[in-house]
Amino acid sequence: GAVVSQHPSRVICKSGTSVKIECRSLDFQATTMFWYRQFPKQSLMLMATSNEGSKATYEQGVEKDKFLINHASLTLSTLTVTSAHPEDSSFYICSADLSGRGTDTQYFGPGTRLTVL
Amino acid sequence: AQTVTQSQPEMSVQEAETVTLSCTYDTSESDYYLFWYKQPPSRQMILVIRQEAYKQQNATENRFSVNFQKAAKSFSLKISDSQLGDAAMYFCAYRSPNTNAGKSTFGDGTTLTVKP
Numbered sequence: 001g002a003v004v005s006q007h008p009s010r011v012i013c014k015s016g017t018s019v020k021i022e023c024r025s026l027d028f029q030a031t032t033m034f035w036y037r038q039f040p041k042q043s044l045m046l047m048a049t050s051n052e053g054s055k056a057t058y059e060q061g062v063e064k065d066k067f068l069i070n071h072a073s074l075t076l077s078t079l080t081v082t083s084a085h086p087e088d089s090s091f092y093i094c095s096a097d098l099s100g101r102g103t104d105t106q107y108f109g110p111g112t113r114l115t116v117l
Numbered sequence: 118a119q120t121v122t123q124s125q126p127e128m129s130v131q132e133a134e135t136v137t138l139s140c141t142y143d144t145s146e147s148d149y150y151l152f153w154y155k156q157p158p159s160r161q162m163i164l165v166i167r168q169e170a171y172k173q174q175n176a177t178e179n180r181f182s183v184n185f186q187k188a189a190k191s192f193s194l195k196i197s198d199s200q201l202g203d204a205a206m207y208f209c210a211y212r213s214p215n216t217n218a219g220k221s222t223f224g225d226g227t228t229l230t231v232k233p
Contacts, residue, residue, distance in 0.1 A: 032219060034220065034221075038160075041206070041226075041228070042225070042226070043208065043223045043224065043225045043226050044162075044208070044223050046220060046221075049218060049219075049220060057218065091160060093160075093162065095162070097219075105152070105164055105167055106152075106212075106221060107164075108154075108161065108162035108163075110159070110160070110161045111160050111161065
């Protein structure tokens with residue numbers, strides 16, 4: 001299967017700082033990437049859909065100014081948590097697929113554990 | 118909107134035995150895709166099996182197979198000869214090319230424990 005990487009795998013930051021998480025498709029070009037948030041023992045909650053070369057589409061209730069998404073190339077999407085607060089602490093997962101048409105399998109990154117002190 | 122329901126928050130199975138995880142979904146679409154993902158303690162989501170709705174034949178992948186009942190909107194996962202490494206949280210997911218901009222809808226998950 002296709003490989004998706006995320007960096008960093010873990011990050012601890014102070015309240016008020018910004019954190020950038022990278023999601024890369026290593027062996028395929030992804031027109032669409034998805035960003036999820038997951039709390040312990042819960043399901044994945046979709047935050048936004050990232051399309052290469054265009055603005056991300058955010059789910060209802062997700063603050064676009066707080067969670068900045070940039071999909072600058074067909075292999076890289078970034079999620080920046082701005083002015084992070086302890087309630088932003090969570091596990092963030094990205095996924096990518098070949099076409100974004102909803103017919104392909106999504107390939108998931110290994111996730112990033114964010115802890116905000 | 119599509120919904121996916123996993124009615125078993127937790128399941129357990131004895132090593133080498135068979136277990137079935139249930140999943141039901143609600144949709145008005147005729148063309149869609151169903152998935153089972155495994156999330157072990159490492160939290161890496163791993164594709165277990167995929168089913169295209171237009172295919173009547175149930176998908177199989179080694180010890181994993183599904184029972185896809187399109188009319189009943191049911192998509193259960195059977196794990197045969199369970200192994201300790203099968204212990205994980207399992208998510209059923211629905212995806213459609215025609216609605217929801219290709220987004221997946223996930224169930225709440227089933228935590229599977231495998232007893233030695």
